[in-house]
Amino acid sequence: MIAFLLAQTIAITGGTVYPVSGPKIENATVLIRDGRIAAVGANVAVPAGATRIDAAGKWITPGLIDGAGQMGLREISAVQGTNESQLRGNEIAAAFNVLEGINPASILIPVNRIEGVTTTLAVPNGSLILGQAALIDLDGATIEAMRVKSPVAMVADLSEGSKDAGGGSRAGVAQRLRRAFDDALEYSRRGPSYQRAQNEALAASAADLQALLPVLRGQLPLIAIANRRSDIETALRIAREYKLRLILAGAAEAWMIPGQITAAGVPVLVEPLQNLPSYDALGIRYENAPLLAKGGVKLALMETTTENTRNLRQQAGNAVANGMTWDQALRAVTLTPAEIFGVADRYGSLEAGKVANVVVWSGDPFEFSTGVEHVYIRGREIPLRSRQTELLERYKTLPPKY
Amino acid sequence: MRHPSILLGLIVMVAVGCASAGAKPASSTTAPQSTATTPSTQDTTAGIGPQYVSTYQRHPNPPVLIRNATILTATGQEIQGGSILLRDGKIVAVGATVETPSDATVVDATGKWVTPGVIDTHSHLGVYAAPGTFAESDGNEATRPVTAEVWAEHSFWPQDPQIPLAIAGGVTTIQALPGSANLIGGRSAVLKLIPGRSVQEMKFPGAHYGLKMACGENPKRVYGQRGGPSTRMGNMAGYREAFIGAQSYRRRWDKWNKDHQGDPPDRNLRNETLAEVLRGNIYVQNHCYRADEMLQMLDLAREFGFKIRSFHHAVEAYKIADVLAREGVASSVWADWWGFKEEAMDGIYENAALLQQAGARAVIHSDDAGGIQRLNQEAAKAMYHGRRAGIPVTRDQALRWFTANPAWALGLDSIVGTLEPGKMADVVVWSADPLSVYAQAVQVYNDGWLVYDRTDPTHQPKTDFMLGHP
Numbered sequence: 001m002i003a004f005l006l007a008q009t010i011a012i013t014g015g016t017v018y019p020v021s022g023p024k025i026e027n028a029t030v031l032i033r034d035g036r037i038a039a040v041g042a043n044v045a046v047p048a049g050a051t052r053i054d055a056a057g058k059w060i061t062p063g064l065i066d067g068a069g070q071m072g073l074r075e076i077s078a079v080q081g082t083n084e085s086q087l088r089g090n091e092i093a094a095a096f097n098v099l100e101g102i103n104p105a106s107i108l109i110p111v112n113r114i115e116g117v118t119t120t121l122a123v124p125n126g127s128l129i130l131g132q133a134a135l136i137d138l139d140g141a142t143i144e145a146m147r148v149k150s151p152v153a154m155v156a157d158l159s160e161g162s163k164d165a166g167g168g169s170r171a172g173v174a175q176r177l178r179r180a181f182d183d184a185l186e187y188s189r190r191g192p193s194y195q196r197a198q199n200e201a202l203a204a205s206a207a208d209l210q211a212l213l214p215v216l217r218g219q220l221p222l223i224a225i226a227n228r229r230s231d232i233e234t235a236l237r238i239a240r241e242y243k244l245r246l247i248l249a250g251a252a253e254a255w256m257i258p259g260q261i262t263a264a265g266v267p268v269l270v271e272p273l274q275n276l277p278s279y280d281a282l283g284i285r286y287e288n289a290p291l292l293a294k295g296g297v298k299l300a301l302m303e304t305t306t307e308n309t310r311n312l313r314q315q316a317g318n319a320v321a322n323g324m325t326w327d328q329a330l331r332a333v334t335l336t337p338a339e340i341f342g343v344a345d346r347y348g349s350l351e352a353g354k355v356a357n358v359v360v361w362s363g364d365p366f367e368f369s370t371g372v373e374h375v376y377i378r379g380r381e382i383p384l385r386s387r388q389t390e391l392l393e394r395y396k397t398l399p400p401k402y
Numbered sequence: 403m404r405h406p407s408i409l410l411g412l413i414v415m416v417a418v419g420c421a422s423a424g425a426k427p428a429s430s431t432t433a434p435q436s437t438a439t440t441p442s443t444q445d446t447t448a449g450i451g452p453q454y455v456s457t458y459q460r461h462p463n464p465p466v467l468i469r470n471a472t473i474l475t476a477t478g479q480e481i482q483g484g485s486i487l488l489r490d491g492k493i494v495a496v497g498a499t500v501e502t503p504s505d506a507t508v509v510d511a512t513g514k515w516v517t518p519g520v521i522d523t524h525s526h527l528g529v530y531a532a533p534g535t536f537a538e539s540d541g542n543e544a545t546r547p548v549t550a551e552v553w554a555e556h557s558f559w560p561q562d563p564q565i566p567l568a569i570a571g572g573v574t575t576i577q578a579l580p581g582s583a584n585l586i587g588g589r590s591a592v593l594k595l596i597p598g599r600s601v602q603e604m605k606f607p608g609a610h611y612g613l614k615m616a617c618g619e620n621p622k623r624v625y626g627q628r629g630g631p632s633t634r635m636g637n638m639a640g641y642r643e644a645f646i647g648a649q650s651y652r653r654r655w656d657k658w659n660k661d662h663q664g665d666p667p668d669r670n671l672r673n674e675t676l677a678e679v680l681r682g683n684i685y686v687q688n689h690c691y692r693a694d695e696m697l698q699m700l701d702l703a704r705e706f707g708f709k710i711r712s713f714h715h716a717v718e719a720y721k722i723a724d725v726l727a728r729e730g731v732a733s734s735v736w737a738d739w740w741g742f743k744e745e746a747m748d749g750i751y752e753n754a755a756l757l758q759q760a761g762a763r764a765v766i767h768s769d770d771a772g773g774i775q776r777l778n779q780e781a782a783k784a785m786y787h788g789r790r791a792g793i794p795v796t797r798d799q800a801l802r803w804f805t806a807n808p809a810w811a812l813g814l815d816s817i818v819g820t821l822e823p824g825k826m827a828d829v830v831v832w833s834a835d836p837l838s839v840y841a842q843a844v845q846v847y848n849d850g851w852l853v854y855d856r857t858d859p860t861h862q863p864k865t866d867f868m869l870g871h872p
Contacts, residue, residue: 078619078743108741276771277563278533282871307741314779317839366839368782371790388740388750392791395756398724 008379009033011046012360015055020062020335021349030060032356035379040350055360058373061330062350063118063357064365065337066312067269068249068302071109071120072102072136072146077306086125091165092180092204094211096131098124099150102143108307110386113138115310116365118357118377119148119347121337123155123223128165128176130155132211133223135341137357139377152341153221153247154212158231160280174234179203181242184212221245221342223269227252227281236264247340249302252281255288258295267298267340272319290323293332300337301329317366329366355379447674448681449659449666454555456605458594461851465489467502468831468845471511475821476518476805478798486516488827491850496821511831514844517801518821519574519828521808522774523687523734524714524767528578528593528601529554531562532771532867538562542581543588547625548644550613551671552588554578558601561865564771569595569854569863571775572830572843575606577812582616582689583624585631585640589675590614590687592812596848597863610685610813612711613675615641617690617699618745638698645706648676685711685813687734691745693721700729712811714767715739717749723760732811733757734767737780737787754781754803755788755795765811766803777804782837797837 010032017028019040029044030037046052075082084101087093102122112120118138124131132151140146156162158173166173183202187209193199194206202209214220224235227250239246248254249269254261261268272289292299301319303312316329324332338348346355356379363370375382394400447453469485475496485500486493495501502508529541540557543549558578568576573595580587591601592609617637626632631640651673658666678684686703690696690713703710712732713719717740719726719733726733735757740749757764766781768774785800802819809819818826827850834841845861846854855861 076741076744076747111741273772273776275567275775276532276534277868277871279535282533282868308738311738314783314839318776318779321840321842368779368786368837368839371786391748391750392752395721396752396791396793398722398760400721 008035009038009047009050010053010376010379010381011044011050012053012055012060012358012374013046015058015060015360017060017350018330019350020331021351028060030350030358032358032376032379035356037350037352037354037356037358039352053360053374055373059361059363059365059370060350061359061361061365062334062348063359063375063377064116064312064333065119065300065341065348066117066303066309066333067121067300067337067341068123068271068304069120069306069309070125071112071122071138071306071309072104072106073098073122074306075103075106075108085123087131088126090208091126091128092208093124093126093131094129094154094180094204094209094215095207096124097134097151098122098131099134099143099147102134102136102146104140104142104146107387108309109138111307111388112309113375113377113382114372114384114386114389115313116359116361116372116375117309117312118359118375120309121152121341127157127162128173129180129208129212130157135343137377139380139382148347149341149343151220153223154215155223156225158224158226158235159228159250160278161225170231170234174238176203177238178241180209180212181216184209184216188213215244216242218243218245221247223247223249225249227284229253229256229283232257233260236260236266239264239266251292252284252288254297255285255291256283258292258297261292262296267300267336268292269300269302269337269340271302271304272315272322286318286322289319289332293324293328298336298340299328299332300340301332313366314368320366326366447678448683449655450669450674454553454602456607457600457602458605458607459603460491460849461596463491463850463852465494465503465506466509466847466850466852467500467506468509468511468516468829469500469502471514471516471831472835473516473821474798474801474836476798476801477820477822480798484516486821486829488829488847488850491827493821493823493825493827493829495823509831509845515832515835515841516821517572517830517832517836518805518819518825519830519846519848520572520777520804521575521812521814521819522568522573522768522777522804523577523712523732523765523808523811524769525568525576525578525771525774526581526769527564527568527576527771527774528558528560528562529580530771531559532564542583544581544583544624547584547621547631547640548586548672549580549584549588550586550644550673550675552580553591554580554589554614555591555601555605558591558593560598560601560604561867563865563867565595565597566854566863566865568771568774569846570843570856572778572832572836572846573774574828574830574846574848575809575812575814575818576774577612577687579612579687580614582614582620585616585621585637586644586676587614587616589684592814594848596851596853597865606814608814608817610683611675611678612685612687612812613679615686615688615699617688617695618692619743620689634695638702641702642705644672645676645680645702648673648680649706652677652680679708680706682708685709685811687712687714687811689714691715691717693718696722697725700725700731711813712765715746715769717746717753719762720750720753720756721748723757723762726757727760727762730763732763732765732807734765734808734811735784736769736773737766737783751784751787752791752793754784755791755793758788758795758799759793763807763810764803765807767808778832778836778841779839780804782839785837800837
C-alpha cells in the first residue's frame with residue numbers, strides 16, 4: 001500500500017513556479033500526490049520514493065484553461081457526422097447539455113493537451129439559446145472521467161448570428177429572450193395548468209423552460225455572446241432586469257465601456273487576436289483585452305478554434321504585446337477562467353489541495369521558443385504523443401516505412 | 403480558407419481557400435538564384451500586347467538611414483548594431499557601418515530588428531474584403547468549374563479595411579488569389595500592399611500573374627450537385643480538358659504571331675490565360691492539401707509541359723518533401739492549421755522544417771486576413787517546433803519562409819525578399835526579434851515609402867470604409 005501511494009507522488013523540483021495565486025517562487029518544488037497538489041514552495045520536503053522531475057531552469061504553471069471551443073464535440077468541422085455541438089431546429093435549446101456528445105477518444109485532445117492546455121469549456125453552437133456548456137479535463141477514457149463541472153453555464157447569443165431567431169431584428173432577439181425567461185417563470189408558477197393545456201402555448205418546451213429556471217434563480221450563469229457595444233449593453237440590461245449572473249463572451253467592443261462592465265460585476269471572455277471589422281463589430285481591435293484589463297474588468301482569454309485550442313498561449317502572448325501585463329495574461333488563462341466557471345476551489349492555480357493540472361515549460365509559456373516538457377492532468381503524466389507526432393515520426397525520413 | 407471559429411458568433415468571412423506547392427533546392431545562406439523577370443511580362447499576353455497595365459509609381463521620399471539595429475538580411479547574414487540606407491526606393495547599403503548622407507532621415511533603431519518586407523503568396527484581401535457581406539464576396543466565380551478567364555484584379559477592392567491591418571503586420575507584397583471553388587479559378591494579382599485608389603496603382607511591376615488551380619474537396623463540394631465534377635477523377639478530367647483546349651489555341655496564336663498571315667485567330671479569354679501558362683509566362687499556384695494529389699498534379703503538369711510554381715495549403719507536403727525538392731516546386735504552408743476538413747487532417751507543425759531539411763522551398767502563407775498580420779509568428783511556430791523535433795532550422799531560413807521564398811514563388815526574388823544593395827526598399831523595423839510573440843512591426847517601408855509607423859498616427863493608413871466609425 002505504501003509503495004502504491006509513493007508511486008502516485010511526483011516532485012517537480014528546482015524550477016521557477018508561477019502559482020498564479022501568489023508571486024512566482026524561484027527554485028521551488030511542486031509536490032503532486034494522488035492527483036492533487038500536495039505542496040508548493042521553496043522548502044518542500046520531497047518524500048522518499050517520490051518520482052523526481054528535475055525542472056531546473058524550467059517554468060511551471062497551472063494547466064491552461066480555454067473557455068471556448070467544442071473540444072470532444074467536433075472532430076472535423078466540415079464533416080457533419082463528427083459534429084455534436086448543435087441541437088438543430090431548436091432556437092431555445094436550454095435543456096440541451098453537450099456533455100454526452102463528448103468523444104473522449106477525439107484525436108484533437110492529445111494534439112492540444114501536449115501544448116499545455118489541460119481544461120476546456122465545451123460550448124454548444126446554435127443561435128439565441130444554444131444550450132448548456134460543460135467544463136472538461138483533456139484526459140480520461142470516459143466522459144465521467146473528463147468531467148470537471150456540468151453545466152457550467154447556459155449559453156445565449158445576442159450577436160448578429162442570432163438575428164434570424166429574433167425575426168430579423170436585434171430588438172426581436174432581446175424580446176424573444178425575455179419572452180423565454182418570462183415564460184420559464186410563468187411555467188414555474190403554473191406548471192400544472194400548462195400540462196393540462198389550460199394556458200396559451202409558451203415560448204419553448206417544458207423541458208427548455210425548466211432548464212432556464214436555474215439561470216433565473218441565479219444558480220447558473222448565463223454566457224451571452226455579444227460583440228457590438230449596443231448588444232453588450234442589451235445583455236447587461238437583460239441581466240439587470242432578471243438578476244442574472246452574466247458572463248460576456250466575444251465582447252469585441254467591450255473596450256468602449258469597461259466602466260459599465262465592472263460596475264455590473266460581469267466577467268468577460270475575449271479572444272485577443274480578433275480585429276477584423278464586420279457589421280457585428282466595426283470597433284473590433286487588438287487592444288480590447290489590454291484595455292479591459294486596464295479598466296479592471298475580470299477577464300479570461302480564449303482561443304475559439306477548437307482544433308487549435310493550443311494557440312491559447314499565442315493569444316495570451318499577443319495580448320501582452322498589445323498592452324496587457326504578463327501576470328494579467330497568465331491569470332487570464334488559468335485562475336480567472338477557473339473563477340468565472342466556478343471551479344477556482346479546485347482549478348486555476350498551484351496551491352495545496354488543488355487538482356494537479358500542471359505544465360512544465362522550457363521557458364516563458366507564451367513564447368514560440370518555449371516547449372512543453374511535462375503535462376500533468378489530475379496528477380497523471382501525459383505522454384507527449386498525438387496522431388500528429390506519429391505522422392512526424394513516420395515521415396521524418398523519406399521514403400516512409402509503412 | 404478554413405472554417406473560422408464559430409463559437410462566439412464573431413462574424414468571420416468564410417471563403418474557400420486554395421493551395422499551391424513546390425520546391426527547389428533552397429540555398430540557406432546565400433542569395434537566391436535570381437529568376438529572369440522582365441517588367442513586360444505581366445501586362446503582356448503573347449500576340450495581344452499590354453492590357454490592364456500597372457500604373458504603380460514609387461512614392462517620392464527622402465533617403466532613410468536606419469541604424470543601430472539587428473539586421474536580418476535573409477541572405478544568411480545577421481548584423482548586430484547595423485545600418486541600412488534606403489534611397490529612391492532602393493536599398494543602397496547594408497552593413498555594420500554605413501555612412502549617413504546629409505539629406506537622410508535618420509531612424510535610431512537601437513534595440514530593434516530589421517528584416518525584408520513580409521510577402522504572402524496566398525491572400526484574399528480585397529477579393530474577400532471586410533466587412534464580409536455578400537457585397538464584398540468577390541473571390542470565387544463559382545458559376546462553372548473552369549474560369550481561367552477571370553482576373554482577381556478585377557474584383558480587388560483597394561479600400562478593404564483589412565489591408566491596413568496587414569500592412570501593420572509588416573506585409574509589403576501579396577498575391578491576391580481567386581478562391582478555390584473552381585478547378586481553375588482565374589488569374590491572381592501580385593500587389594504592392596500600399597494605399598491606392600485603384601488596383602493598378604498597387605500592381606507589382608514585373609510580377610508574373612499566377613493561375614489559381616484547386617485540387618480536392620472544394621471543387622467537388624461546390625459542383626458535385628451542379629453538373630460536376632463530383633469526384634477527384636472528375637477534377638483531373640476537368641483540368642485536362644481545359645489544357646487540351648488551350649494547347650490548340652496556343653498553336654494557332656503562336657503560328658499567327660510568327661507569320662501574321664491573314665486575320666488573327668479569335669480571342670478567347672479562358673484559353674488566352676491557359677496558353678500563357680503553357681508558355682511559362684503565368685505561374686501555376688495550386689491549392690492542394692494531400693500528398694497523393696500533389697503527385698497527380700505534377701503528372702498533369704508533365705502531360706502539358708508546364709511547371710507548378712507553388713503548391714498552396716500543402717499540409718501533406720512533408721510526406722513528399724524529397725519529390726518536391728527534386729521537382730523544384732515551392733510549398734506554401736501554414737504553421738499549424740489542420741483538422742477543419744478531411745484533406746487537412748494530417749497537418750503537422752514540422753511541415754516547413756521537414757521541407758527545409760529536404761532541400762525543398764518552404765513558404766509560410768496565410769490564406770487569411772488575420773493570419774497575414776502575423777506571418778512572422780507563424781514562421782516562428784514552425785521553426786521552433788521543427789527544432790524541438792531535431793530538425794535544424796536557422797533563424798535566417800525561417801525568415802526566408804516569409805520573405806525570400808515567397809518572392810521566388812511569385813518570380814520576384816531578384817527584386818524583393820532580401821536586404822541587399824539594389825533590391826527594392828521593402829523593409830520592416832520590428833520592436834524585437836520578429837520570431838518572438840512580443841515583436842510588433844514598428845515601421846514598414848514599401849519601396850522606400852514609410853507606409854506604417856506604429857508611433858505616428860499620420861503614418862497609419864485608414865481606408866475610406868473605416869471613416870466615421872469608432
